[in-house]
Amino acid sequence: MVETADVLVVGAGVAGLGAAAHLAASARVIVLEAERAPCLHSTGRSAAVFIKSYGPPGVRAATAASEAFYETPPDGFADAPLLTPRGLLYLDYVGGGLDAMLAATPGMKPVTVDEAVELAPILKRQPIVAAAHELDARDIDIDLLTGGFRRWMRDGGARIVTDAGVTALSRESGVWRAETPAGVFEAPILINAAGAWASAVAAMAGASSIKIQPKRRSAAIVPAPAEYDVSDWPLCADAAEGWYARPTGGKLMVSPADADPVEACDIWPDDMVLAEGIDRFQQAVTFEVTRVERTWAGLRSFSPDGEPVIGFDPGCEGFFWLAGQGGYGIQTAPAFSALTADLVLDRAPALGAAAALLSPDRFV
Secondary structure, X not given: OXXXXXXXXXXXXXXXXXXXXXXXXXXXXEEEOOOOOOOOOOHHHOOOEEOOOOOOHHHHXXXXXXXXXXXXXXXXXXXXXXXXXXXXXXXXXXXXXXXXXXXXXXXXEEEOHHHHHHHOOOEOOOOOOEEEEEOOOEEEOHHHHXXXXXHHHHHHXXXXXXXXXXXXXXXXXXXXXXXXXXXXXXXXXXXXXXHHHHHHHHHHHOOOOOOOEEEEEEEXXXXXXXXXOOOOOOEEEEOOOXXXXXXXXXXXXXXXXXXXXXXXXXXXXXXXXXXXXXXXXXXXXXXXXXOOOEEEEEEEEEOOOOOOEEEEOOOOXXXXXXXXXXXXXXXXXXXXXXXXXXXXXXXXXXXXXXXXXXXXHHHO
């Protein structure tokens, strides 16, 4: 039996769910997910902080365009705030590492070393050359965000099929045919939201050979110093991307900020990379990390120029790229989901001129 729809979405991470949610009121949508449940890879393993200074120009434009949605979501989308205060403290240990961010981010301000240590009292003063505070960086509630997208999907009649990894793609008479272990599905439009597997899906379809490179990002949970309540501390980050640390549940999540190219897989941390990152963090703070409670890794997938790839493939009819979100996919999800719906439904993109920065045409 073949199931039909107007749009097939490959991948049920935040990108695929958001696209399906925004399309569901206007089209019949089926989301095909290879795993047993949505959001098991990058989406479910993200630190998820809304940071307007983060990413290349197209990403920053989409982050700014997503802010209103996050601050005031549509009625019924979520039963609690999607954003909660956090703040981001950048630390420059070399010199000159904050200049570009300060120039490009109106909400970021330089702070003295004393002010930095007041914000995060475990920091060592001596190695810090300069610091900057992005006050309106905020934590994102991923469960509320993806739950709201799934509610929109249900209201519009869209559905997710799990254990449905695509094994073959073909197109005939203007219709895509996707073969999966869960059945065969057909639709005129196929959205490639497969994350780390996006290039493989494109190859099956005969689409443009845009290299979407997965990169590992590792993290560990370590105990916070017993004498401090860390809950209101900002996320602290080495401006040179040697480490970052974020309070969570009364503990600290520490990452080496690694971005090592890997093959698409169910990724695990590299113990040596993680140990080196924790050591860099250790050198920047006044307390000793005596144990690691939990570790994990996720995949952040990048296009060759670092900007996401969003739009119809120029040489493959009905094939739509929604890939290469890097580490920015959650903070940009409202804008990128809306952009996808605008382009699929042939509407003028609300994202405006920034949409051209993301088009797959730039690689052809």
